Amino acid sequence: MGRLPSGPRHLRGDGGARPRDARARSRAVWAALLVAWACFIWGHSLVPGPASTAESDRVALLLQGLFAHLGVSDRTVVTFAVRKSAHFLEYAVLGLLLRKAQGPGRRVAWLAAALAIPSADEAIQLFVPGRSASPRDVAIDFAGALTGLGVCILAERLSARRRGRSS
Template sequence: MYKILAWTAVILWMALIFYLSHQPATVSSELSEGITEVIVTTVEKVIPHADFDLGTFNHLVRKNAHFFAYMIFGVLTLNALRRSGVVGYRSMGWTLSICILYAISDEVHQLFVPGRSGEVRDVLIDTAGAIVGIGMYWLIAKLMRRRSTR
């Protein structure tokens, strides 16, 4: 049962990434600008005289979205593979391979979306996110195993 739930989470996350990548540039920009606005408004409440270059900050929000989306994708995929009986370094290797291939396919997909482009830099950011997600999963699993043996 947990294996089915784990793979369902992976597929739903992949669908969300695809959906967000399929949005034309204008819609995607509106979404990231809205998120940027919320963050800036919140920060300005804490630091009233903060000075932001909104263009640069919006760019950072967009690139961080890549990183965190694939960090979560890495965690979900590694969990699904482990629940399917793939363990050890094999599970991490397969997870990283799946994440990289999906990141590449996502960037190729964006070549066909109005106003969007496919960028190698985004694949590298996605890969970094997946690696961090894999590392976090591994570290937490190791700590939990150590705790349960005590």
């Protein structure tokens, strides 16, 4: 009857394959979530202008009290803030997913994807009635993606530091 290897990985003779396989599976799950999220973003880009505006107006109406509390009552300003915040936040999530899907040490790939995905997003809008592409939105999206990446990296470093202290 076979026994499971015990002891440190480098002494077990299995090369640590099980933890590496688990990391690969985890990255595959994160990559699937990343693709799903990019499709979610691009799906919203395919919404025609009037429907997209109506969606933003509904959210602005929900947040109207908060904006009024902050001293902002101009509906155009509120809608603009809602639309640009949505861009930033959806790409912050994308940045986090990029980091988790690719793992450490791939900065060039993160940055390329963080810029390519919003650029494609804006290009899609060129072909949707009532929508247009905006370099400002690409900049907001890229800033959101970098923020998501940064928050994820910071959380990883803090977690590693805590693990180091507890060992």
